[in-house]
Amino acid sequence: MSIGAPTDAAVGLLETKKELDEYRVAIVYMTYELGMGRIAFANNDLETARKHFQNALDSGSGALPVVAKLGQTRRFRTAARTSLGDVTLRLGKYSDAANFLVKPARLRKKISGSI
Secondary structure (H helix, E strand, O other): OOOHHHHHHHHHHHHHHHHHHHHHHHHHHHHHHHHHHHHHHHOOOHHHHHHHHHHHHHHHOOOOHHHHHOHHHHHHHHHHHHHHHHHHHHOOOHHHHHHHHHHHHHHHHHHHOOO
């Protein structure tokens, strides 16, 4: 039996706690950014809406790969992409909008297993 084993387990638990804390912060931040983006979109402030939706998308891809792979962050990224597509549609940039809207549709199919 090694003395290092309990220490290794403690370090692993601390890393897991750190990643879960990052996940919680990311969820709160993405909720805020999506909400602010939706308010701006409803008020036809498209540039502000685009910035908020882009912030939500960027934060969901975070520095910690484990956080980026968790289910709720994937849903927020999909919502942010779809919302960015709505903004670009309203701006009349149809090919850009298609890029934002097709990827979330493919991800939904992949997640639901209907590919």
